[in-house]
Amino acid sequence: MTAKTSQVDSTHGVDRSELTQRLQMLLQPALFKDYGPNGLQVEGKSRVRRLVTGVTASLALIDAAIDAQADAILVHHGLFWRGQDGRVVGWMRQRLARLLAHDVNLYAYHLPLDAHAELGNNAQLAARLGVKRWQGEAGSFGDQQLGWIGDAAFESAAALASHVKERLDRTPLLVEGDGRQIKTVALCTGGAQGYFESAIAAGADVFITGEISEPQAHYARECGVAFIACGHHASERYGVQAVGQRLADELGVQHQFVDIPNPA
Structure with missing residues (x-):
């Protein structure tokens, strides 16, 4: 503790x-x-x-x-x-x-x-990882527009996962997708694995959340969009x-x- x-x-x-x-x-x-x-x-x-x-x-x-x-x-x-x-x-x-x-x-x-635009879990995680949210409605997705999406440059999802590990002091679970360079990052903290399809539709190269369920690994492999689960608790501290x-x-x-x- x-x-x-x-x-x-x-x-x-x-x-x-x-x-x-x-x-x-x-x-x-x-x-x-x-x-x-x-x-x-x-x-x-x-x-x-x-x-x-x-x-x-x-x-x-x-x-x-x-x-x-x-x-x-x-x-x-x-x-x-x-x-x-x-x-x-x-x-x-x-x-x-x-x-x-x-x-x-x-x-x-x-x-x-x-959801808070400055102090909330999504805002704080984005700031910690260096994700610059898109302005206006374009920067949100998913139910009640809780998901965040924006710009961040990484050579690969594996490189981003290493960055997540360093910033959160926890090894995340990674499903790599098709191996593309990462330019667009979608995220929603906690148990938001159900937002993955909305993140894909919004144009993300990778989705970061706390948890993963069985279907998301298949979506990542079939759609090419990487999935990073960094821990429910770890993402919401x-x-x-x-x-x-x-x-x-x-x-x-x-x-x-x-x-x-x-x-x-």
Whole structure:
């Protein structure tokens, strides 16, 4: 487990209501049809001085936030999803019990955190890999226009995969396609393997996402467009950090990112 802390020394913090309003204004969840509730999922202390960010509201992250004396946690993957079992038992009971016992707020933003034009997962991954997004509508594709597409020059998909490994500190899975030079890169973080056909139609030479399923390997070989799966967790570590730092800069809260390793 690794952590990164901002240099802000906060003593006063911010009211929970102000933090909630700022997040809603920043990420605009009403613009998206999502798989679960975005925003404040578990209510805790009314004053927030320390904010911990992480990818998923796992028990390990919650415990790390409690150890860090956090008043609030901000994640990409929250506790509640459409269609899940609504009973508070097992892992759900454990996570909720910790949050409620320590009066910790839990915020979660899913698609809004993927999509933000500057701070989102796609934007942060593109910046990290050096992909320059096309301007306007041409720079988006897929359901709800969540996918990003733009320019980046690599001799081959293998060269790009090596670059991904260096930048994300994780060896990606590569299906090479037809071996063409890479000029146009499409990407969408997380479990966006279903966007591959849309990326092909948009003119990509390669598609980068977190996960791969069985059909995508065949599409890559048959269509010639390379596919790089760099890990769901690995591709989505950067947006929540960027949002946490923005809140620290604007609201004076103390921010710490905690990375809970995940092989998926």
